[in-house]
Amino acid sequence: MAMDPAPPLATIAAALRRERDRAGLSLTELARRAGIAKSTLSQLESGVGNPSVETLWALGVALGVPFSRLVEPPTAAVRVVRAGEGPRIRSEHADFSATLLAAGAPHARRDVYVMELEPGAVRLAEAHTPRSVEHVVVAAGRMRLGPETDLVELGPGDYATFPGDTPHRYEALAPGTFAVLVMEHP
Structure with a gap:
């Protein structure tokens, strides 16, 4: 199996900081709620590390936001995702990866x-x-x-x-x- 490109670390880092600030949570409290180490969360917010689907999912649940809000970059009016591109995240526990194409809008x-x-x-x-x-x-x-x-x-x-x-x-x-x-x- 081919190696995946690095996950969208800058997008994830910015989204985690934005959503944690929005929720009014400290690093310690968000890490506790997500069941991850505070150092892991700190690294992710700094744009380093290699977050798994499971880690991002746990953070999304703890923040009360969809997984997609943590990995989707800001969009323009016309956006193209070429085959093999896009924010691709791998699982720690299975031969599985997910590429987000577009997050659905609520009530659409x-x-x-x-x-x-x-x-x-x-x-x-x-x-x-x-x-x-x-x-x-x-x-x-x-x-x-x-x-x-x-x-x-x-x-x-x-x-x-x-x-x-x-x-x-x-x-x-x-x-x-x-x-x-x-x-x-x-």
């Missing part, structure tokens, strides 16, 4: 679609309801998509998210293009 309604596209005509989509967001993962082929002002090209395994409340497009660049679309509607 989601629709999931399978898209099959062929080169030729471009699918132009009108703006959807305000604050809607689209998430796309390409399974096969290549495609160009996104808002007219910020199109991106994706290949197999690539992920992109963009505002769905602005005109956007889907264009197959290779025969047999296949993708999964998740639409979030507030």
Whole structure:
């Protein structure tokens, strides 16, 4: 099995400090609640160490926040996660790793679609309801998509998210293009 890139340590460190401050907890108290050593927490907040899924999960529970809030970096309006990239965290106890693509918003309604596209005509989509967001993962082929002002090209395994409340497009660049679309509607 290939070695994983280092976990997103700077993102995790900033998130731990932010969420601990928000919760009004000392290093000692958060470490106690999470069942980890204070020195481990101090190292993580300093951006060093190699946190496992279990450690981050325990910290998220102790802070009362989803796991995703500790590992997801701040996002732009259009965000692309290329195949093999993204915040990847490994387990200490199993041959398991998780790559977070996008954290779901609370109280969001989601629709999931399978898209099959062929080169030729471009699918132009009108703006959807305000604050809607689209998430796309390409399974096969290549495609160009996104808002007219910020199109991106994706290949197999690539992920992109963009505002769905602005005109956007889907264009197959290779025969047999296949993708999964998740639409979030507030």
